Amino acid sequence: MTKREEFEMELDDKPTTKRRKGIRLGPFPLFLLTLVLVSSLATLIIMIVFFVEQGQEITDLSKQRDELQQNLSAYSTIAPAPVVPTSPFSRDSYRLPEDIAPIHYDIYLQVFVPWNQSEVGHTNAFTTAGDVAIDVICKNPTDVIILHVWNLTVQHSRIVVADRLHGDLAVDSSYVDEERNFLIIRLGQRLVKDNLYRISIRFTGLIVEENQGLYQSKYTLPGGEIRYLATSQFQPYKARRVFPCFDEPSFRATFDITLKHDARFTGVYSVRRQISSIPAPGSPGWIETRFERTIRQPSYLLALLVSDFKRDSSPTLDGVDFGVLSRGNALSDTTFAKLVGINMTDHFGQLFNMSYKLYNPKLDMVAVPDFDAGAMENWGLIVYREILMLYRQGVSSAEDKKQVARVVAHELAHQVHLCPLHKQIALSKGNLSPQDCRLFKRVL
Secondary structure (H helix, E strand, O other): OOHHHHHHHHHHHOOOOOOOOOOOOOHHHHHHHHHHHHHHHHHHHHHHHHHHHHHHHHHHHHHHHHHHHHHHHHHHHHOOOOOOOOOOOOOOOOOOOOOEEEEEEEEEEEEEOOOOHHHOOOOOOOEEEEEEEEEEEEOOOEEEEEEEOOOOEEOHHHOEEEEOOOEEOOEEEEEEEOOOOEEEEEEEEEEOOOOEEEEEEEEEEEOEOOOOEEEEEEEEOOOOOEEEEEEEEOOOOOHHHOOOEOOOOOOEEEEEEEEEEEOOOOEEEEOOOEEEEEEOOOOOOEEEEEEOOOOOEEHHHOOEEEEOOEEEEEEOOOOOEEEEEEOHHHHHHHHHHHHHHHHHHHHHHHHOOOOHHHOOOEEEEEEEOOOOOOEEOOOOEEEEEHHHOOOOOOOOOHHHHHHHHHHHHHHHHHHHHHOHHHOOOOOOOOOOOHHHHHHHHHHO
């Protein structure tokens, strides 16, 4: 037997095995693969659940939206908001339409000002109650009247619109647009162009703590007692907080004002002189103070003061009753301001060849404890912050004296601008120019 044959026989005697095809994995890789598969499956389940929930929320929101639209549609059908079909007035505008223009106001205002701390807790303390009658002219036919109110409670059932010739007109509805400070009155018929009408409104309001509108102030007497007062700041659009009005500068009218107040308040003033001050009928301890009619002017230039302030006055060269007002224990500190004021009034009268007395026979300046602005040129009753009007010799500094002179000169210059025959004089509220400074230096 050859060696080859022996080798082949040995191969035949060995057991035969077949080689397996594919990848063989050990225990650790197999564990990792299993972990990845389980994680992927869990992630897929979580995503399916999340999107199902989101879909349900979207479905719910859609249902809520549909229900809200149905409710709004039903509401607008039942109670539609008043519209102005006969007026060019835009419901998006914050300016008054010009269909109606005021000619004259007759204002009756009762003010409840506490005398001292013991009366602050009274129910009516720092409130007002009043009536206003506004004579207007119709410039464009309309069946809607829009004017201003702000934080006033209007007695809608007492609103009366009357034709001066034919009597009361039907008032269909009225409501207050709080956002725009509008009182909107819808009538049962259209007003006729160029006809005269009277709008009568009863209302109540507040004497607020903010230094705007008719607001409350106070000071302390030497003995420690606190004394209260009511003063005003109507610029630029705060008269609407005191009485219903057309409270934009372009609407000018004359004003008759009557204030009903506690008889203990003797320092009661407005932009014109008092006509009378008599006991209020049926109200013991109360007085009605009536003032002369104003010239034609915007509402923001009105001013009111109910106080126990004292007054000192002297005449100007042309006979204007020039007065200064302050708390009693500071009246002597107004002497310098009064001197500057009288000299400036005389100087402007000569410079512009005009007499202030032709338009207002009195001019008062009042120093109040609480006032945000430095001063306000209300025509006939200029209001100052105390530190800008009071000067005490030997206590106040030289710079204080110059500051008082500057501010008084500035406010008196405004009075010239307000005189009707001198509208062409455009005196701004900016600082005095060097020429203005030379002017008041000549009259000190």
